[in-house]
Each structure stands twice: as structure tokens, then as C-alpha cells.
Amino acid sequence: MRNIDEHTITAAVLDRMSGCEDARLKEVMSALVRHLHDFAREVKLTEAEWAAGIDFLTATGQKCDAQRQEFILLSDTLGLSMLTVAMNHAKSPQATEATVFGPFHVAGAPQLPLGSDIAGGAVGEPLFVEASVRGRDGEPIADAVVDVWEADAEGFYDVQRPGDHPQGRAVFRTNAEGRLWFRGVAPVAYPIPTDGPVGAMLRATRRHPWRPAHVHFMIQAPGYETLITHVFREGDPYLDSDAVFGVRSSLIGNFAAHAPGRAPDGSLQDGPFHTLDFAFVLERQAPGNCAAQSG
Known part of the structure; x- marks a missing residue:
């Protein structure tokens, strides 16, 4: 033609x-x-706007490396990530809702025994997490693989710091009752990285970069849909304006604050600490869908 x-x-x-x-x-x-x-x-x-768009996408790709995924950050801040999650993970009311994967998951995190401290030296007030993993009918899911990752009290993930020592991340397996417990650090709100093209886009559109405090979980078990989600900290000022649109009311947990004293693991804490108890409910895998889901 x-x-x-x-x-x-x-x-x-x-x-x-x-x-x-x-x-x-x-x-x-x-x-x-x-x-x-x-x-x-x-x-x-206009041609100038087209060229600026090409430059923006080029710079987005150039910002990506083994520790930084600027395209996921772009997708998150444009709401595309959460839109895709919402379309592909509609669940029954009983099941725990999914939310965005985020750019800071790292494959191959250390597998630790239940009760371990995942902080690895990360700064922050202690957080003691107890959680259950069950199916929609209430059945405990034993030996579920639970991937956990979180930022420290300064709002940084380990991949944003020098070195390769894991901090704030681990993999656990639930016990026979479908339970897990571990120690981490109490999460705080933090800004997403703004030193790249996505940050420039946020500034140009007069948007803030803040995410409400949360802990990431990815839970996998045979016969169930993989769940990728967060638990958000109740009372956080950014719950209604999350930069990546990921908050769901059902995912807001009570990160209870405690004065110095005895913690759930029996240890004596000489400073304030926090506890979280949360129940995860997995959706059964649809018949004929045997492929494992992932982020």
C-alpha cells in the first residue's frame, strides 16, 4: 500500500x-x-513529544540492572501492574487478595527454620510475625513455601544497599498445622526510587512517591493458586494514596506496638517491639491449571 x-x-x-x-x-x-x-x-x-517518549523509554531500560527493575516500577506507578493483578486474580470473598509483586523480590533467598530472624542486621524495631496458611474450607496447608521480603526502618531493601548480604528476606515452610512464625523489623512507609525516569515522571505530574508500610509475602503450595500479596500497617498515612495503587482493605494488619518486655518467642526485649498475627487463605487451583504462577 x-x-x-x-x-x-x-x-x-x-x-x-x-x-x-x-x-x-x-x-x-x-x-x-x-x-x-x-x-x-x-x-x-508532535514529533518532539514522540522523541521525548522514546528517550524516556530508553532511559527506563538503561536504569534496569540485576537489582533494579525500572520498567516494573513504571508499570506499578501507572497502575498497570495492579490492573493486571486485579484482572487475573479475582478471588472468592474468603480468599486473601493479591496485590503487586513489586521490583524488589530476589529469587533464591535463604531458606530458614521457623522462628528465625530474617533481619540479618537490618535496622528497625523488632517485629514478631505469626501467620497461618489455610484453604478456603479451613484446611491447614502444611509445607507451603512462604517467601517473605521487607524494607528496613530507613525504607531500603537489601538490594538497594552495597554488598550481597541478605537482609529482610527469607523463605519458610509452614508446619503441619499450616503455621509459620519469624522475626523481622517493623515496616515503615518509604518512597519508591525517584532517581530515574519514573521519579522524573512523578515529579512532572505532581505525584508523591510514597508507599505505606508493608511486608511482602509470596505463598505457594501444590493444588492452590500462588498468592502474591502484602500485609499493610494499619494507620499508615499513605494507605489511601499508595504510589502503586496496591492497598486493599482486607490486607491491612494490626502491627501491635508493645513496651519493652517479653516477646512471643520468649526473648526479653529491652526496647519497643511489634507483633503481627495474620491469616492467609489460598484459593484452590482451577481444574486443569497445573502451571505454577509466579511474579
Whole structure:
């Protein structure tokens, strides 16, 4: 096709993909082209704006490395991550809701025995977590793999600090009663990284970068859907304006504060500490869906 103009180019691009044999790929790419072209026409995109967009995406890719995933951060702050979670993880009312994966999970975290301290020297007031993992019918889920990660009291994850010593992350397995317990640090609100393109976008659109205090959990067990979620700290000032739109009321937990004294693990704490007790409920895997879900 020759002499293509702004009115005919969309059909021309779609026609070029008519031979695609992957039906789903064709559907996704066709919709992407239509929406991109409609967007450009709607806002009357200038060449300078197009070039600025290319530069922004290039810089986003250049900011990514083994410890930093700027594209996930971009997806999170645009609400795309949470939209995808909401569409793909609709659950029954009894099941624990999913939320965003975030950019700070690290595969291969140390597997520790129940009751371990995951802080690894991270700063923060002690937090003692007790949790249960059950199915919708109340059955305890034994030997579930529970991946936990959290920031320290300064709002940083270990991957944001020099060195490779794990802090604030571990993997546990539930006991025969479907329970787990461990010690970490009480979470605080923190800003997402703003030293890259995503931070520039937030500043340009007059948005704050703060996330409410939370602890991440990923729970996997045979026969159940993988759950990727957070537990948020009740009373946090950013619960209603989370920079990545991830808060769900059902995920807000009571991080109870305690004066110095005896902690749940029997230790004597000479400073303030916190406790959290939370129940996770997993959805059964749909028949025929044996593939493990992941972030």
C-alpha cells in the first residue's frame, strides 16, 4: 500500500500482521497498534513529544540492572501492574487478595527454620510475625513455601544497599498445622526510587512517591493458586494514596506496638517491639491449571 496517511496507516499496519499464526499474539498486537494510533491521534502527538517518549523509554531500560527493575516500577506507578493483578486474580470473598509483586523480590533467598530472624542486621524495631496458611474450607496447608521480603526502618531493601548480604528476606515452610512464625523489623512507609525516569515522571505530574508500610509475602503450595500479596500497617498515612495503587482493605494488619518486655518467642526485649498475627487463605487451583504462577 502506497500513499499512506494518518487515516489509513492503522489499517495498513494491521494488514501486515494478517499472516500471524499465533492467534493470541495477533490479538494483542492488533489491539496495541489500534490503541497506540488512536492515542497519537487523540492527543495530536508532535514529533518532539514522540522523541521525548522514546528517550524516556530508553532511559527506563538503561536504569534496569540485576537489582533494579525500572520498567516494573513504571508499570506499578501507572497502575498497570495492579490492573493486571486485579484482572487475573479475582478471588472468592474468603480468599486473601493479591496485590503487586513489586521490583524488589530476589529469587533464591535463604531458606530458614521457623522462628528465625530474617533481619540479618537490618535496622528497625523488632517485629514478631505469626501467620497461618489455610484453604478456603479451613484446611491447614502444611509445607507451603512462604517467601517473605521487607524494607528496613530507613525504607531500603537489601538490594538497594552495597554488598550481597541478605537482609529482610527469607523463605519458610509452614508446619503441619499450616503455621509459620519469624522475626523481622517493623515496616515503615518509604518512597519508591525517584532517581530515574519514573521519579522524573512523578515529579512532572505532581505525584508523591510514597508507599505505606508493608511486608511482602509470596505463598505457594501444590493444588492452590500462588498468592502474591502484602500485609499493610494499619494507620499508615499513605494507605489511601499508595504510589502503586496496591492497598486493599482486607490486607491491612494490626502491627501491635508493645513496651519493652517479653516477646512471643520468649526473648526479653529491652526496647519497643511489634507483633503481627495474620491469616492467609489460598484459593484452590482451577481444574486443569497445573502451571505454577509466579511474579
